[in-house]
Amino acid sequence: MPLGTESTWLRRFSTAAPPRLRLLCLPHAGGSASFFHGWGHAFGDDVEVLAVRYPGRQERIAEEPWTSLEELADALTGELEPYLDAPLAIFGHSMGATVGYEIAHRMQERYATAPQLLMVSCRKAPRLLTPDTAAFGTDAELVEAVKQLGGTDSALLDDEDLRELVLPAIRGDFTAVAGYAARPGVPLPCPVVGYVGDRDPGVPAEAVAAWAEIAPHGFDLKVLAGDHFYLLDRRDELVEDIRARLAPQR
Template sequence: MLALSHPAEHVEKWLRRFHATPDCAARLVCLPHAGGSASFFHPVSRALAPTVEVLAVQYPGRQDRRREPPVDNIPDLAEQVLGALRHLDDRPLALFGHSMGAVLGYELALRMRDAGLPPPAHLFVSGRRAPSRYRDERVHEVSDAQIVSELRALNGTDAVMLADPEVLDMILPAIRADYRAVETYRHDPARRLDCPVTVFTGDSDPRVSVDEARAWGEHTTGPTDLHVLPGGHFFLVDRGDRVIATVRRSLTGDHHPADL
């Protein structure tokens, strides 16, 4: 167990709240992809307010936490995020993770149960194969130039940033650590969730096949739902409205006019 700071300080360090939603029906904790930051979910927060409050996780090593060393393994990262969530128990709490964030969400959900906390009301996973479906990926071991090529191929990072040597010097250590975390993670086959799981995947994602996405159903005793949307690894950017509509319905049972 990692030593944690004062609860309020820990929450402030790890979670970003973009829109005040004092009367929200539920909270959605959003976990970014490798190299991603909390700001990626600002549009999600705006769209779901005020019925659902979005809390976006800010990993160390980026944006306002850029001077902190990144965490390069999923178990330690999950334990740290858990410390920020354990006192947020006045509303139903769901998890949404994209790519690396999906693996982190899965591990976090297991740890919430182990800690005696209420289980997530829902786990939403996006752009990631099931924890039991491994590929021999070693991006964390390649050169900086090859990591940049990987990011360009996935089309989820601003091309201007990738062309700026000074920016790359700042962001590549965190990106490499993220890739090491997700590529070296191994799940425990004896452990399963008991919450509902909704899976989103792009039909042309080079990192996830539809069968690999469907296999998330093997990791929970709860109901699972698979949504295959047009697009690649970052289909979420172009199809966010459909994803948000599904999340809203799942957490509140309501249809928003924008969803119709």
Template sequence: MTAPDPAEYDLWIRRFHQAPDAPVRLLCLPHAGGSASFYFPVSAALSPGIEVLAVQYPGRQDRRSEPSIGTVAELADRIHRVVAPVEDDRPLALFGHSMGAVLGFELARRLEADGRAPAVLFASGRRGPATHRDERVHLRDDDGLVAELKALSGTNTALLGDEEILRMILPAIRNDYRAIETYRRPEGGPLSSPIVALIGDADPKSSVEEAKAWAEETTGDFRLKVFPGGHFYLAAHQREVLAEITDGLAAYTA
């Protein structure tokens, strides 16, 4: 596979802290409407023992002028094209929250097809990819979309009150919701990579039972960790989530 242009790599992949001697990398995939900076605290906490990378999707922050990508499959293809030829000198683990969990699953499928299964897939705040709900948040008007964001408590409410900023971020958020709400798991067998599913016990986007469906997506080890809280449970349980990541990668960092 041809190596990507370094400028393209830097556009997609953010490295907040240098960790050249880390034995394993963790690639983090944001939620719908999220950005790479969401994972800055993870990078700060885990570096330099684990090198943390975060994906920056088009259509937000410094990539705001770029068109968003409309499907999970196309987004996974683009990230795979950038990551696959570069991150091959050390084991690569994946952490995705919400939409990012499904995107991580799709990226893992592509990496396994290359013969390079991820070390672990951490799937946070999302039901198994074969489960389906008839969700149509992306069809709501702007007020309805903002109401959804407030209900999930994933966005600063002061930011939501700024109409100018809202006009800038809502198109990317709507696009992400469209991508994840129209996603259907494609045909194909399970991963061989271990999967660790993490979920809040009061998450309106996934029940604990739906999160257990991740077990069907791997022939490797599976572990489910349930936390108190809603969709963004990880904000209140950062230390415990970091411990789960560390434990899941212990075989590579020992």
């Protein structure tokens, strides 16, 4: 990717030298690229992190949130083309895991290349997904649903002014998640790793383990202590596990 080139969709944590590998990080519903700020240079000098900036928040706050995961995946796959001069791994948390799944297939279809690894965090396998009716409830019901999940976004909702800013993006994302419910999964063209917290209130470990059914190139499950946002408290343990998986094969 030429130096100085900036994508609206991607926050790039560039490396000093051309990277050996790139890691695409996809946030959860209501999340933003800043969720992965601490990951920017956490995987070594030869791994470039690309954190996704969804419409309707932070730098893109003036844009309407998108309400289709498939359309998000389409747009992001197009944005990735200049970055495919190096292998790409994908990490998606919650909603981001589904977007990553869709991107993996689109990379194969459009560019005849597959991710080196797809990492899905706190997301049921596609055939187990069910609509989240909070997307279609009142603002109070949506706020309560987000607070039950926890994470940094729930704290923002306690501030009335901030709530007004962030709620449209959260509702847009929840609508997109609800519209993607339950479909047979298509086998992936790459290995898959599933991550989940052992106290996630809505995603049991066995639902993440079901990704193995569509991972003919290999599947591994990693259960960490914590809830739906285990990756905040267990950040160092998670980063170390990902770093080991992205290390050069000997």
